[in-house]
Amino acid sequence: MNAEQANNQSTEQKKKKVDSPFKRSAKDFYKKLKKNKSALIGGYLIIALIIIAIVGPFFTVYDPVHDTDYMVKLQGPSAEHWFGTDHHGRDVFTRVIHGLGITLGIGFFATILGGIVGVLVGIISGYYGGRVDSIIMRLMDVLLAFPGILLALALISILGASLQNVVIAVSIFAIPTFARIVRGSTLATKNLEYIDAMRALGASDARIIFKHIFPNILSPIIVQASLFVATAILSASGLSFLGLGAQPPSPELGAILSNGRDFMWDAGHIALFPGLGIMIILLAFNVFGDGLRDALDPKMKK
């Protein structure tokens, strides 16, 4: 019996007896998640926000961009306009509901984009080690030398101010944080005995990485992702606030806020509500991420 046969046979046996590592870790994940109250609360809050962002726009009476009405501009909250109106007389409630989706979308998209690259880079770095590892990690160090939104600012200065460019800038800023964590977990997993055994049985690198290492490092990736969504949204809305991201008349929450500050003296509500929206999103992801970290990584707890 050659190595390949043995390999095939062993995977076939595994399929019969136990779930695939992916399914197993997903089940395990769900079980742990259920036990942690704050992860649950955060999770429900996120789901609620996503539902509002998707369904909400169908129920709003006004159009977020085109329903201008200068007769009612800069009015405070009323039965007609729950969150008041802006300087074009547009309904702020409508704009915030529509903006929720844009802001969440930016957060998810930037995290997924940057996360995928970061995870790949981290796995390659951790799995192959040696010179590849040190070059990649030095590169990551360089990216990490720019604190907070500074890197995004620097990138925006090249790419120009727009929503897409903010997403790109923020996802580049995600790469090193994911890469570092994934590299560490990969290093820890790589040397486990059964990985050695797989290699001895002739499994290819790709197979080992995706079938065996990846499920094992999934937990830290998920934790990092949920916390990074908050960072991404904070940075993206901050850039929009500075006028470097979503441009008017986009109802992106940071952009509404940016617009609202021009009317602080007359109509503070324009800035109030989008900011509250951002805060609730960040709160949900922070609570969720904290809870996940506690649930998935008992070492970090206490």
Next chain:
Amino acid sequence: MSEEIILDIKDLRTSFFTEDVEVKAVDGVSFKLPKGKTIGIVGESGSGKSITALSILRLLEHPGKIVGGEINFKDKDLTKASDREIRDIRGNEISMIFQEPMTSLNPVYTVGQQIRETLKVHQGLGKEQGTKKGVELLELVGIPSPKKRITQYPHELSGGMRQRVMIAMALACNPELLIADEPTTALDVTIQAQILEIINDLQDRFDMSVIMITHDMGVVAETCDYVAVMYGGKVVEYADVKTIFKEPKHPYTVGLLNSIPRHDVDVDELEPIRGNVPSPNDMPKGCRFAPRCPFATDLCYEELPSLDKVSDDNQVRCWIYSERWDGDPEVKVNGPERTS
């Protein structure tokens, strides 16, 4: 026994409360300690011996709590003492040293600062006097160049040195009672002997009483006058040290003795006690040792024996020595090789 009794523990009960469940870690422990003598509390980890020690100074961590019994130290019941009173006793009249010298000293303060602190709290000594006394104490516990050591941080000292510092600190106020919780377990064998020697020596010099918590019968033989063997939160045998080694009665005591190497017995006769200590929240109904006992009968599994006097010097908690024993009447618990 006509000596002055310094510590008299009666029916001590300490429990841990977790999620509505009471876990009885110490379940009715009693013993007496005469002045200037040493009692060994022996047992495997989980037997409740360390909890007993911590209970005496009321150092239990939440959710541990003393739920009953008396701890009479001289004329005072420590279970009823106020926080203030117990603080005045800690480190002053009763001192304690712990198992892990590596982690028991505060890493961010020098040896001197930590010794002076005790002296300041209990005797009001200032920095200068404290340092002088500290150097004396370090000298007393055999630390070379104490003047240099007193300015060092714990990480600059070896494990043995740190345990000496702990002893020096414990002795700072000439306590009447020293509780040593596995003081040598974490140390190398050669260092172990030195530390025990220091404790013995200082005990004689200051007429101090000692409670020696250990799992090691070798340590008991070297230091103790009396022994209380604990199992599952209860004392299963209580005797003076000679009797314990000469005529151990409880099968568990015998097991403990058989599991230490002796130079006069063939090595292949060393036998470990099979099985594990029962977890305190899942105690057997009858005798706690029954599941691991080679002589256990139905009676042992059903009913908990009481701690009875079987000879002038010995109390045992075992059905074998009672009139109700339903097993082999000729059973010999201590093997023939235990004659010394």
Next chain:
Amino acid sequence: MFQFIVRRLLQLIPVLLGVTILVFSLMHLSPGNPAHIIAGESAPKDTVEQIEERLGLNDPILVQYGNFLKDVVTLDFGNSWRTSLPVSEELWPKFWVTFELSVYSTIFSIFLGLIAGIISAVRQYSVADVSIMLVALFGLSMPNFWLGLMLMQWFSINLGWLPATGWGSAEQIVLPVITLGTMGAAVIARMTRSSMLDVVTQDYIRTARAKGLSERLVIYKHALKNALIPVVTVVGLQFGSLLAGAVLTESVFAINGMGKLIVDRILARDFPTVQAAVLVIAVIFVLVNLLVDISYKFLNKRIDLD
């Protein structure tokens, strides 16, 4: 220790080189000819060529980078493309404003965060603890630009107690510092709490109690000093992100600092100024991290248990 510092300093060199390469390429990756940005789109050809010559834009890229590096080391960042003034002349006064803002905010967050964290830890699960941790969670989730606007709305516009804009006077400092320092305070409070809770289970705390010390001495002398060690790291990292977060705060309160400068000049495509400002912040961030690393190592030497 000395070896450790030297090694860390050496490790810094590739990172700083990488940073300069990245910042250098900002200008070269951006679309558009710099000469056109300076002289305007409709400038005559010979003017453009003259400017290109002056900026050395026709030199090989490596030569250009070499010159850039030389300029950086001598802190000469060239002239602004907008104002034609030397960049360093414009930069330093604004740098000090941002630096002040960051330092004050750091002090504010340490002060508030430590007190809140200690109270929380000492009274674990009490009403005070739960409220503090809840407030900290909100503090962590509040975008500082929004917090700034709300503070301004309330204290400047509604109550008229504090000025809404500017930097310098004591009154002007209050709102920006709270705005910028709140998130750090929340982070420090959470860190202090968890670190304290971790420390109080250590063996040496039991030793301190066994010595007969009062609970106050046990907590404030024995536990706190150890608990602060991991907090040092957090404080250091916070200072770095404050420098960057200052961009938003400065924008809210119209403070003429480096953050506002960066944003204004990004919009004006004044690359030398943006390059210089970004570079300065990155270098400070890297140096602060180094300092934190060294101090952590130093403090940790004592608690290196095995």
